[in-house]
Amino acid sequence: MNEVKVFCPATIANLSCGFDVLGLCLDNVGDEMIVRKSAEKGVRITKIEGANLPLETEKNVAGVALLAMLEETNAGFGFEIEIYKHIKAGSGIGSSAASSAGAVFGANELLGRPFSRKELVKFAMQGEKLASGNAHADNVAPALLGGFTLVRSSNPLDIIKIDSPNELYATVIHPQIELKTSDARSVLKQTVSLKSAITQWGNVGGLVAGLYTQDYDLIGRSLHDEIVEPLRSVLIPGFDLIKQSAYENGALGSGISGSGPSIFALSRGKETAEKIAKGMCAVYDEINLPYEIHVCKVNDTGMKVL
Amino acid sequence: MNEVKVFCPATIANLSCGFDVLGLCLDNVGDEMIVRKSAEKGVRITKIEGANLPLETEKNVAGVALLAMLEETNAGFGFEIEIYKHIKAGSGIGSSAASSAGAVFGANELLGRPFSRKELVKFAMQGEKLASGNAHADNVAPALLGGFTLVRSSNPLDIIKIDSPNELYATVIHPQIELKTSDARSVLKQTVSLKSAITQWGNVGGLVAGLYTQDYDLIGRSLHDEIVEPLRSVLIPGFDLIKQSAYENGALGSGISGSGPSIFALSRGKETAEKIAKGMCAVYDEINLPYEIHVCKVNDTGMKVL
Numbered sequence: 001m002n003e004v005k006v007f008c009p010a011t012i013a014n015l016s017c018g019f020d021v022l023g024l025c026l027d028n029v030g031d032e033m034i035v036r037k038s039a040e041k042g043v044r045i046t047k048i049e050g051a052n053l054p055l056e057t058e059k060n061v062a063g064v065a066l067l068a069m070l071e072e073t074n075a076g077f078g079f080e081i082e083i084y085k086h087i088k089a090g091s092g093i094g095s096s097a098a099s100s101a102g103a104v105f106g107a108n109e110l111l112g113r114p115f116s117r118k119e120l121v122k123f124a125m126q127g128e129k130l131a132s133g134n135a136h137a138d139n140v141a142p143a144l145l146g147g148f149t150l151v152r153s154s155n156p157l158d159i160i161k162i163d164s165p166n167e168l169y170a171t172v173i174h175p176q177i178e179l180k181t182s183d184a185r186s187v188l189k190q191t192v193s194l195k196s197a198i199t200q201w202g203n204v205g206g207l208v209a210g211l212y213t214q215d216y217d218l219i220g221r222s223l224h225d226e227i228v229e230p231l232r233s234v235l236i237p238g239f240d241l242i243k244q245s246a247y248e249n250g251a252l253g254s255g256i257s258g259s260g261p262s263i264f265a266l267s268r269g270k271e272t273a274e275k276i277a278k279g280m281c282a283v284y285d286e287i288n289l290p291y292e293i294h295v296c297k298v299n300d301t302g303m304k305v306l
Numbered sequence: 307m308n309e310v311k312v313f314c315p316a317t318i319a320n321l322s323c324g325f326d327v328l329g330l331c332l333d334n335v336g337d338e339m340i341v342r343k344s345a346e347k348g349v350r351i352t353k354i355e356g357a358n359l360p361l362e363t364e365k366n367v368a369g370v371a372l373l374a375m376l377e378e379t380n381a382g383f384g385f386e387i388e389i390y391k392h393i394k395a396g397s398g399i400g401s402s403a404a405s406s407a408g409a410v411f412g413a414n415e416l417l418g419r420p421f422s423r424k425e426l427v428k429f430a431m432q433g434e435k436l437a438s439g440n441a442h443a444d445n446v447a448p449a450l451l452g453g454f455t456l457v458r459s460s461n462p463l464d465i466i467k468i469d470s471p472n473e474l475y476a477t478v479i480h481p482q483i484e485l486k487t488s489d490a491r492s493v494l495k496q497t498v499s500l501k502s503a504i505t506q507w508g509n510v511g512g513l514v515a516g517l518y519t520q521d522y523d524l525i526g527r528s529l530h531d532e533i534v535e536p537l538r539s540v541l542i543p544g545f546d547l548i549k550q551s552a553y554e555n556g557a558l559g560s561g562i563s564g565s566g567p568s569i570f571a572l573s574r575g576k577e578t579a580e581k582i583a584k585g586m587c588a589v590y591d592e593i594n595l596p597y598e599i600h601v602c603k604v605n606d607t608g609m610k611v612l
Contacts, residue, residue, distance in 0.1 A: 017507070151508065152524075152528060160511075160512060188500065189500065191497045192497065192498060194495065197533070198325065201323070202327040202459060203459075204508075204510050204511045205466075205514045206459075206466060208515050
């Protein structure tokens with residue numbers, strides 16, 4: 001095998017109550033990437049389509065992630081990477097994570113899988129560090145492992161994969177506005193009330209329990225975030241209307257994807273997910289705000305070779 | 307059936323990271339209670355052994371809980387209650403909860419079970435309200451349901467029972483000191499750092515995941531409380547030494563039971579639990595502090611008719 005074509009799925013991090021710890025993998029939204037062996041050692045990004053991103057290895061998240069991996073294994077050859085971006089940068093559904101994780105996943109295949117998917121997470125996190133200054137795992141972990149992932153701890157890294165209930169669908173709407181990560185961060189408060197924190201960890205427990213027992217109602221009852229969402233949602237046009245519309249159309253829960261501006265809703269079954277999408281689109285159509293809309297099953301297997 | 311004898315188990319609430327939401331039921335530590343039909347309507351506490359508690363129905367947690375239940379059902383008869391206390395009041399292992407839950411459980415049996423165990427929780431909570439001023443469910447829920455319980459929300463009440471992994475044991479040491487609930491409360495801070503809160507809900511997620519997957523190591527890695535324990539543990543003599551000894555003897559985790567002063571450790575298998583008990587006893591023997599020690603399997607079925 002001299003090259004692999006990889007599907008690099010989009011992901012939803014900061015899943016309501018699971019801010020900074022819970023994420024999920026999407027099924028049919030993602031980038032494609034070709035990773036190829038080359039005689040010349042090292043890593044070269046040879047092509048990027050669909051986005052204006054740096055080709056220099058050290059400035060590209062895919063390049064940086066793969067370089068981190070190569071420090072821990074002996075590759076008898078080098079790598080060329082072609083990236084076909086479909087996930088928009090800054091959309092809040094893990095664009096940089098898809099590239100970071102895709103590069104290490106593809107190279108690992110060409111090397112005969114010296115690393116498990118879970119072991120690849122720490123390398124992909126180096127791409128995230130380049131992108132945001134913070135080596136976080138909450139997008140790269142679901143991209144690599146699929147389903148839901150809980151980052152119980154970042155240091156030491158402790159990631160738990162939780163299978164998705166079979167009928168769980170996500171609807172994601174991406175309003176075409178620019179929301180700077182620095183703005184999304186600056187609205188956060190460094191302290192929270194003990195009362196809200198207890199509510200939040202009760203909901204995290206409920207959500208994890210709901211996932212293991214495939215209890216869709218419990219998942220829905222647990223999908224609340226009373227700490228971060230009230231602060232960040234004001235930065236997203238029409239957030240309350242979109243969320244209200246999602247609930248009216250049968251959503252189990254709805255919230256901000258990543259640090260926004262995308263908004264997600266989870267639901268049981270494709271029909272409901274599509275109904276929710278229609279309702280969300282109508283909200284932005286009404287105010288003439290351009291958007292992208294996605295309806296996907298939760299992807300339980302994660303990144304894959306095409 | 308004119309009377310039932312009920313085993314009313316002790317419980318551990320505020321389980322490390324699960325402050326205010328996670329509790330568990332103990333197997334062989336508990337009170338006994340006889341609930342008997344009487345021709346005279348209403349509720350009478352006819353006997354209390356092992357503790358100096360009020361016989362007046364309205365001043366007794368068992369009486370108050372049962373009165374709350376009788377408001378929602380038509381009983382053609384009255385009830386007499388005899389209470390045989392073995393759980394010391396103020397020990398931090400759910401003494402009032404055992405009585406509150408025992409009364410409604412026993413009466414429900416005599417009435418032909420009009421209520422499910424989960425439905426009984428809200429009545430038993432009225433006993434807790436009398437005892438502490440706060441109608442909390444984190445002891446009465448595990449006492450009634452067994453295993454682990456997650457109180458996702460108190461209002462509306464939403465309780466999830468989680469089965470215990472089969473080899474899970476608890477060791478509980480009760481130093482014979484008086485720790486006032488008001489003192490245990492007054493040391494709490496009303497705000498916490500966002501960073502600590504995130505760590506805490508990551509651990510709650512990990513603990514719930516560990517219980518569902520019977521992953522003892524994950525349970526152990528998740529049993530940390532960096533919010534309440536550092537504040538309350540200073541009120542408990544030798545806390546750090548007891549905890550250190552528990553870990554040295556193989557505990558998965560250790561923390562304050564309820565609001566103290568009891569200290570618990572969880573472990574895999576009875577042998578380890580007994581080794582931990584020996585180590586804990588040695589710590590208090592060394593400083594000549596009287597104590598009670600318990601080694602129990604986690605009780606997966608809860609309250610029962612004897």
